[in-house]
Amino acid sequence: MSDSSIEAINLTKNYGKFTALDNLNLKLEGSKCVGFLGPNGAGKTTTLKIFTDLIKPSSGSALINGLEVHGNKKKALENCSALVETPEIYPYMSTREALNLVADLKGLPRSDRKRMIEEAVSEVKMDEWIDAKVGKFSKGMKQRINIASTLIGYPSVIFLDEPTTGLDPRGMAEVREIIKSLKKKDRLIFMSSHLLNEVSDVCDEVALIDHGKLLAYGTLEDVTARFSGDEGIADATFSGPLEQSSIDKDVSRLTNVISVERVNGNTIRLRFKGGQRAQEGILADLVSLKLGLVEFKKAFSKLEDTYMSLIQEGN
Amino acid sequence: MDQDFSVGVEETRTLKVPDSFTQIGTITKYEIMNYFRARRFFVLLALGIIISVLLTFLVGYYRPYSFLQSSLTFYTQWWGGSITFVIILSAIFFGGDSISSEFQNKTGYYLVSRPVRRSSIYIGKWIASFIASLVILFVFLGIAIGNGLYYFGADVPYQLWQSVLLSILYMASVLSFAFLWSSLFKTSVISVLITIITLLVVFPLFDSLLPALVGVEPWFSLTYGAEVITAVMALTYPVHEIHSSTPIGNGHFINLTSFTPYLWEGIVIMFLYFLVSAILGLFVFEKREFI
Known part of the structure; x- marks a missing residue:
C-alpha cells in the first residue's frame, strides 16, 4: 500500500x-x-x-x-x-x-x-x-x-x-x-x-x-x-408549450414535488423528494393531468444530484 | 492499454532527482538545442558574418588609412567599432524573450511543474545564451584576426585581448540585463522591444546628451561603461573628461563636455549591471506566477 x-x-x-x-x-x-x-x-x-x-x-x-x-x-x-x-x-x-x-x-x-x-x-x-x-x-x-x-x-x-x-x-x-x-x-x-x-x-x-x-x-x-439524500431531479417534456399557470397550479402542487423550473418552452425540471417511489407517483400524476407529457426522465446521476445540490447551496 | 508500469513501483523510492548543477546543464543543453532548431543562432551567425564580410570588402577595396595605419588602429576600428553592436544583437536574439516566452507560449508549465528549482531554469537558460553569444563573438573575432593577419601578419596587439576580455564582461552584463526585462514581462514582443530600446536608444542618448548638455557623466549607463572596450585599444588611454568650446559668432561659444570612463569604472559599471540584473531577474522569476 x-x-x-x-x-x-x-x-x-x-x-x-x-x-x-x-x-x-x-x-x-x-x-x-x-x-x-x-x-x-x-x-x-x-x-x-x-x-x-x-x-x-x-x-x-x-x-x-x-x-x-x-x-x-x-x-x-x-x-x-x-x-x-x-x-x-x-x-x-x-x-x-x-x-x-x-x-x-x-x-x-x-x-x-x-x-x-x-x-x-x-x-x-x-x-x-x-x-x-x-x-x-x-x-x-x-x-x-x-x-x-x-x-x-x-x-x-x-x-x-x-x-x-x-x-x-x-x-x-x-x-x-x-x-x-x-x-x-x-x-x-x-x-x-x-x-x-x-x-x-x-x-x-x-x-x-x-x-x-x-x-x-x-x-x-x-x-x-x-448530500443527495432521497432528493431527485427529473425533466418532463410535453408535446407543446406548457402554460405558466399549469406549472404553478398543477405541477408545483403535486405530491413530493419541491420545485419546478422551466428548461425551455416544452420542458420543465422538477426537484422532488422520496426517491424512486415518489418519481413513479409524479409520473403517474403528470399523465393524469393530461398536459401532453411525452417524456419523463431523471436529469442527473446520483453524483450529479449531489454536485448540483451542493453548488446551488453554495450560491 | 494493458502495458505494465508496475516495474516502476519499486523504483519510485530509489529514483533520485539530479543535483541542481546537473539540472542547470540539462536546461542549458535543451536551450542551445532550441537556438539551433529555431534557427535564431544561425540567423545571428549569418548577421555577424555579413558584418564581417562587409568590413572585409570595404577595407580591402577602399584601403582606409584609419584602418591600415597600424595593426592597433586596424583592430580598434574593426573590433572596437562593431563588437558592442554584435553583443547587443546577441542579447536581443538570445536573452530578449528567454523567460517571457515561457509565460506567453505556456511552455513554462511543462518545465516549472517538474522537480527543478526555478533558479536552475533561469541560470541554465542564461548559460545557454552566454555560450551561444560567445560562439558568435569568437567567430567575429576570428574573421577580424584573419583580416589582421593578411594586412599585418602575426602582429596582434595585446590591447585586442584586453578588449576581448572586456567584451565578454559586457556580454555577460547585457545578457543579464536582457534577462531582467524578459522576466519582468509575460509578452515576448514587449520584453524584446524594451531590451532594444534601452540598449540602442535610451542608454546611447544618455551617453551623448548628458555630458554635452549639462556636463554630467552618465556613470549609470551600461553602454557608457562599455566604452572601455574601445578606449583600452587606444595608444594612450583617453582622458576622463574633456571640455571644449566652439565659437558660434558674436563672441559666443558652445561649451561641450565629453567623458570616457576610467578602466576600473567601466569594469565596475558592467559588473554591477551583471550582478544587479541577475539578482533582480532571478528574484522576479522566482516570484512570478503562471496565472
Whole structure:
C-alpha cells in the first residue's frame, strides 16, 4: 500500500480582492484516484497550480509526502508528475526529446530511459509520432504527450488538471483507461474535472469545491449518500408549450414535488423528494393531468444530484 | 492499454532527482538545442558574418588609412567599432524573450511543474545564451584576426585581448540585463522591444546628451561603461573628461563636455549591471506566477 500523501493546510489564494481559495483543508493519503470537482472558477486549477509551484499561496501550506512545496520544491516534487492547464511543449522538440527532457530532470537511469519513454508513448498511442516534432501536432496529440510525460520517472503522486481536455471521445476513453491502469500501480492520483461521468468512472473518492471552499470530501458512495439524500431531479417534456399557470397550479402542487423550473418552452425540471417511489407517483400524476407529457426522465446521476445540490447551496 | 508500469513501483523510492548543477546543464543543453532548431543562432551567425564580410570588402577595396595605419588602429576600428553592436544583437536574439516566452507560449508549465528549482531554469537558460553569444563573438573575432593577419601578419596587439576580455564582461552584463526585462514581462514582443530600446536608444542618448548638455557623466549607463572596450585599444588611454568650446559668432561659444570612463569604472559599471540584473531577474522569476 502506498504511503503517498498530499495535504492542503489552510490554503488561501487571493488575487487582489478576489479569493480564489479560501482556507482549503484537504488531506489525501494512500493509493487511489481522487476526483476534484467544481464549477469554473471554483479553485480547482488554482489548487493544483499551488501544489506544482506554478503559483504561490497567499497563506497556508501545500505538502506532498509531508514536504512543503514552497519551501522544498525539488524534494517535494521528486516523486510527482503533473499535468496542469494543457502545457505547450517546446515545438522544436520531438516527442522523444520532450520526454527525455523530463527524464533528464528527474534523473531517470539511462538503462531504463529508452524503454520507459517508448512505453509511455505507446500507452498514449503515439508510437508512430515518437520522432516527429511536437510543433506539428494537434492540441489533442500534444495533450497525449503531456499525459505521457506524467508517466515518466515512476511517480507516486500524479496531479491531473482536466486531462481529457482537447481530446476526441476515443481519446477521452483511452485516457480514462490509462488513469485506471495507473491507479492499480500504487499511486495517489488527484484529478480535477468538469466531467461528472469521468469522475464517477475513474475516481474512488471525490472532493467538491466551490468559491474556493471545500464542500465535501469522501468516497463517491459516502458523498452521494450524505448530500443527495432521497432528493431527485427529473425533466418532463410535453408535446407543446406548457402554460405558466399549469406549472404553478398543477405541477408545483403535486405530491413530493419541491420545485419546478422551466428548461425551455416544452420542458420543465422538477426537484422532488422520496426517491424512486415518489418519481413513479409524479409520473403517474403528470399523465393524469393530461398536459401532453411525452417524456419523463431523471436529469442527473446520483453524483450529479449531489454536485448540483451542493453548488446551488453554495450560491 | 494493458502495458505494465508496475516495474516502476519499486523504483519510485530509489529514483533520485539530479543535483541542481546537473539540472542547470540539462536546461542549458535543451536551450542551445532550441537556438539551433529555431534557427535564431544561425540567423545571428549569418548577421555577424555579413558584418564581417562587409568590413572585409570595404577595407580591402577602399584601403582606409584609419584602418591600415597600424595593426592597433586596424583592430580598434574593426573590433572596437562593431563588437558592442554584435553583443547587443546577441542579447536581443538570445536573452530578449528567454523567460517571457515561457509565460506567453505556456511552455513554462511543462518545465516549472517538474522537480527543478526555478533558479536552475533561469541560470541554465542564461548559460545557454552566454555560450551561444560567445560562439558568435569568437567567430567575429576570428574573421577580424584573419583580416589582421593578411594586412599585418602575426602582429596582434595585446590591447585586442584586453578588449576581448572586456567584451565578454559586457556580454555577460547585457545578457543579464536582457534577462531582467524578459522576466519582468509575460509578452515576448514587449520584453524584446524594451531590451532594444534601452540598449540602442535610451542608454546611447544618455551617453551623448548628458555630458554635452549639462556636463554630467552618465556613470549609470551600461553602454557608457562599455566604452572601455574601445578606449583600452587606444595608444594612450583617453582622458576622463574633456571640455571644449566652439565659437558660434558674436563672441559666443558652445561649451561641450565629453567623458570616457576610467578602466576600473567601466569594469565596475558592467559588473554591477551583471550582478544587479541577475539578482533582480532571478528574484522576479522566482516570484512570478503562471496565472
